[in-house]
Amino acid sequence: MPLCYINGKYAPISECQLPVTDMAIQRGAAVFEAARIYDGRLFALDMHLERFAESARLAGIAADKIIPLLPDIIKTGVGMDGCPSDGLVRPYITGGDINDKGFFPEPRFFVLFGGINKTPEEERRRGATLVPNRMERPFPLCKSVNYLFALIPLGGGDKENHESLYMPGGEITEAMTNNFFLCKDGRIITAPTGRVLDGVTRNVVLTLARENGFTVEERCPREEELAVADEAFITGTVNEVLSVVRVGGLTIGSGRPGPVAAHLYRLFLSNMERWLS
Numbered sequence: 033m034p035l036c037y038i039n040g041k042y043a044p045i046s047e048c049q050l051p052v053t054d055m056a057i058q059r060g061a062a063v064f065e066a067a068r069i070y071d072g073r074l075f076a077l078d079m080h081l082e083r084f085a086e087s088a089r090l091a092g093i094a095a096d097k098i099i100p101l102l103p104d105i106i107k108t109g110v111g112m113d114g115c116p117s118d119g120l121v122r123p124y125i126t127g128g129d130i131n132d133k134g135f136f137p138e139p140r141f142f143v144l145f146g147g148i149n150k151t152p153e154e155e156r157r158r159g160a161t162l163v164p165n166r167m168e169r170p171f172p173l174c175k176s177v178n179y180l181f182a183l184i185p186l187g188g189g190d191k192e193n194h195e196s197l198y199m200p201g202g203e204i205t206e207a208m209t210n211n212f213f214l215c216k217d218g219r220i221i222t223a224p225t226g227r228v229l230d231g232v233t234r235n236v237v238l239t240l241a242r243e244n245g246f247t248v249e250e251r252c253p254r255e256e257e258l259a260v261a262d263e264a265f266i267t268g269t270v271n272e273v274l275s276v277v278r279v280g281g282l283t284i285g286s287g288r289p290g291p292v293a294a295h296l297y298r299l300f301l302s303n304m305e306r307w308l309s
């Protein structure tokens with residue numbers, strides 16, 4: 033049974049509850065993080081907690097007293113029975129019961145310690161398919177729990193689709209839970225932070241790309257560039273580095289996972305130690 037920390041103690045997840053009056057439920061006011069546990073160690077926890085504080089600030093949730101408690105709560109939880117040695121830690125801060133016109137002075141928080149749905153080997157081998165989403169993700173630096181408007185374009189159903197890709201006005205920003213990258217003539221093109229979430233995996237992959245001589249362009253790739261791209265990939269805590277071979281009806285490059293994503297994924301795995309604690 034996965035583990036949860038809530039109201040000052042650790043308990044099996046089935047024993048943990050959130051009141052129906054919480055603004056997470058009433059108004060969608062809640063932010064979260066998802067950090068990877070590899071072999072009992074946390075990947076880039078500091079980067080996740082910095083971003084968490086920023087998400088809460090943007091959401092109007094008073095989290096200043098909660099954030100400093102999290103490193104100890106998380107490290108203790110990761111060492112407990114019930115926490116998988118390969119999994120995800122997901123801290124949440126919710127609006128609590130009081131909504132003062134968009135300021136939430138008495139938040140609640142909890143932390144989930146659980147397993148992970150790893151990228152299936154089959155999808156890694158074939159590459160992922162994304163579905164176009166014409167919307168802009170609002171407040172891009174806020175990791176909110178609200179993924180509804182990225183799920184609606186998927187429309188249920190097709191198991192072949194990985195997730196949706198935000199491309200407002202033909203500018204490609206990010207996917208539902210991953211940052212997006214396009215490769216053309218040895219260059220790697222990805223939307224700038226601020227237009228998109230400050231992805232932890234994005235930061236790690238860009239660091240490794242630059243160290244290894246790739247040219248990086250931080251701008252939104254245009255939709256028209258998909259048709260002439262050499263390859264594309266996404267990055268995120270769960271999927272790490274994953275090739276994208278189709279967006280809607282459009283095939284990218286050869287239609288098969290490409291060498292740049294494979295190279296960056298190898299670099300990610302072989303340099304992982306630098307971000308583990």
Ligand SMILES: *Cc1c(COP(=O)(O)O)cnc(C)c1O
Binds near residue numbers: 208
């Ligand atoms: C979580 C998330 C990402 C990926 O961020 P990581 O820190 O690399 O996991 C990208 N975009 C959105 C909208 C996300 O929610």
